Amino acid sequence: MSNQHRKNKKSFFGRPIWQNSTKTIKVAPQRYYQPESLQDVLEMVQEGIDTKTPVRAVGSGHSFSDAPKAEGILIDTDKLNRLSGIYNFTNKQGHYFEVEGGIKVHELNAALDKAGYCIPTMGGIDHQSIAGAISTGTHGSSLLFGAMSNMVKSIILVTHDLQDKSKAKTYRIERAGSNALTNDPDYQGPELIQDDDIFNSAVVCFGVMGIIFSYVLEVDKMYYLSEKKEVSEWKSVLPKLRDGSIFDNHRSVFVQVNPYKFKGKNLTLVVYHDDYATCDRNMFLERLKHGFWHRLKRFSRSFSFELVSRFPYLLWFAIWRINTFPNYVPRFLNTAVKSQRDEEYFNKGYKVMYQGLDYVKERAFDCEIAVPMDPEGNYLDTVEALMEYLGNLREEYKMHITSPLGLRFIKGSEVFLTPEHGEDVCYIDTPALLHVYGRDTIISRIQQFLLSRGAKPHWGKLNQYMDVDYVKTRYPRFDDFMRVIEKFNATGIFYNIFTKRILGR
Template sequence: MFLYAAWIEKKKDNVSVVWVITRLLTAVIFNQKNLPDRIEDLDETLTHHCTREKRLQWVKRINTVVKPRFVRRIIENRLNKDSPIHEKVILSFDEELSYSKTYEKDFPFRQQWSNWYGNHASEPLKIFVPGSGSHSKFEAISEQWGNYDYKGLEEVKEIISYAEAEGRKIRAIGSGHALTPIAQSEDFIVCTHNLNLTQRKAEQFIKPEFLNGFDVDVNFRNVKSKEKHFLFETSGGTKVHQLITALEKDGLALMNKGGSSIQAISGAIATSTHGSGIGLGPLPGMVKSMTLVGKGSKAYRVEPTNGITDPELFLADPEVQKHDIQLIQDDDTFNAVMVGVGSMGLVFSLIVEVQKSYKLYEERVIWEWETLKAKMLEGDLYIFINSNRNFEVLINPYIDETEENPSRKCLLTTRDYAESCEVPPIAKRERNYLSSFVSGISISGRLSPWVFNRNSQNIPRMTNNSLARLEDHAKKGGGFEDVSYKVLDQGLGELKFYGYAIEFGFEIEKAFEAVDVITKVCEEAKAYGHYLAAPFSLRYVKHCPGYFSMMNKSDMCMIEVVSVKGVTGTISLMKRIEAELLEIGAVPHWGLSLLPWSKEMVERAFPHYEDWKRHQAIFGGETFTNPFIKNILD
């Protein structure tokens, strides 16, 4: 009888989901006025009548239904009625935006490259694919992870020698994540996705005091303590999600990460990618040793003055001698190459500081921005921000004037070690159900700009609704608990490939002025129908000694302004925001910027510009430049 009742309940849940999705699709195609109500119904159904496994099954079913071209054409024809040509929906197959583009080692035809947004592209003379690893079969070759890829190292050296003999320049590419032309090259491109063979605990040549873990001072939640950290060696072309997989096999985890895991680890480090948490630095701050190949095909292992490598062990090794790898242990040199923006040579391998695998508990609470701002400023700002291990704020650029008591809304996200929190029994193992469901649907990214373009005047209200859906804490929803990388990841799925952003750093006290600038520019643009289609974020990051890190000056508040590809007016609006933020002293992000860069701008933003430039001439030289880099050097 019990099994029969369970079977009946399961059938009822399936019928409920079918009915709600049918009504939603009907609203999308025939009656958009009912769309908000249908979305509410879907959110409620996914929350109370659908398990994680069932949601994934429904994503697959919907993707199967909308895959045939004729189905997409039916949806297109209905949605594009009365739309201007530049806002028409084109539901072509989305494979090109849903995976990291790879290149074959000996591809016989001419090739093209572009960043994932598509605003920068090139047709290089040749794309090289060195390395003994495998992007597509990464886990299948896990038995080889303990080996160092000396064969790949020699391949890289040969490529550089060939380029210099031909008088060509080189840029290395990972995931093409940057919005700037930082990786663009019309000469030679080195695709690094097979430079991912080495994934191992760092033991070879390591000083005894670092071999089995070492104590580090931390300050989370305003409590100073010590944690035991470890060293892990990874190849430079490894994607962040691949590194997470390799670490997990050894019971280890990254100390922090950005919101996405698709980047190559060396690309993320080269642009000072970061997460949130004033007690946690950006990714380059986790690097303890970097092996790179620079101009003249010279290989270097670069570390701080008191580095982790035992010089005697290293220099006595036959392989090191055979491949002529020079050990440099010097703070000035290390700080210069740490954030090399692809111009110090090709980063071949890294040793990074990691910690034992851990869980995080996340809470997201809706605030009125002015109330939260006053709370942050009433005492010591640093202490308030450091009350949690991770602290970040999402702010609606607009005030929804249709509210009874209009005010600017924001969402405060905090995360702490789960073991240090009273995690309620109802805490979920997945973030917002609706966003995780929609982000898996293949056509969702193409449909998003249509929704915003057709209802641009409602964006202030839609943004508030989005923040409300994300609210999830101990007293409402239970919060979100899981292993660290799942909590730190944005979980945007397919939608990640349809968003873009600009980002800037400010000293933490000055960030409030920057918020006022952003909201002012957004308010002015409303009169012309130009809107940002997403909230912007404040993330607080610890100082980093890397000369070209955005956090080099001090602890910083990184402000990321986000929108959706295809929403009319947002590119122009974001350029105006960028210009005004630079006027008040913003430090631009190497990969997230729309305006042209200049030497003068970089000199103002990065105090150690001359030191970095001096080392670039030594390690990368002309070989590792492109027009973007030349523009900031000359």
């Protein structure tokens, strides 16, 4: 392996160190490589096979789980960040772009914007690598479209040669039959595999099938969204959630709720996104209105919260205040909800979907757990039970989450190991600031509470109480997934401590 691929990002006594964005996961691999091409990745995987050394890839490090942990060869995908362009080996209707797996979501958005296109969904932030986001099941909040994985139509994967496990090989993986993307008889590229089970295993597999070099994503022509944020009481929002009327005629809906009563109320924010195909407004005036006038109103509603959001160093004051005066938390979260009220924000789709780094939860980590939705809305009983449980923990132990509960609603998927496999789900997000009292304990308690009710944690968030027995019971296609994985990961070099816990390998 050429030394040009080695990257010493941070060293201690000469050893390369990688850490995630919150510095809660640190890895000291044997080799730390940064490929710049498909051939580079192929050589690195071949080295892993030849030396029987585990191989894992990382992106921006936004994962809080132990999924990125690499004891052997760590592949940093930062330089695999190109938008290759329109995918030409298909005659299917739609807009298809090939993108390298290390490109950050904000880089992808900017490149697509220049070409006049926009992704159909994304998470609330945009600094993740696209492969990291998709492979761990990242989502927005849409019962119409689903998670980011639904954009994927084709994958270039570097893995074992299926005929000779001593060699590395590159494959293009797609769905089969009429759902296959590549249908040009003059196709040139990696060997093509069109198989539903293999595709549905590869899309969300947290690196256990090999190293994802690129995707072909289906995107939309540039569109515009109107965002409205309404503040009300939980008791008035709950019936609309239960009968589903809150979702009528909206592209997406996102809910934040203060789980702690303040002045006898659980204040709730509902965010609505509505679709506009074209722009018929003066965007300069729209930016001025949103960037100045609405920001000024947010300061007037919650001066202290906005200061913390705008100036990160003041967050230490908020942490001190929470730890010293825990009864302050319900008021703090109330102002966090109230300050976000906004009559309208109008912009390009990806700019509206981006929630921004000004939220206090961005200086936190969390578990995010999917609860199956049902037509009767009984899943909301779990949400209310969690709110009661959090209230009990606050009263008895003075431990808190430090951001409103986030409720996101995702359409079901065929992908085998995505939490929304086979059913619509409500994700419950429970952020806690990194340095508040009882942070680890309360996140652990929340996980155990929700898992006891059959929920499924997000793979990229904290999920340390998931084990292989629980995964088997909650994912009906687990055995099919494992048959595919064992075929592609013939020597086991793509397993790690995370996969040993959740897959038994």
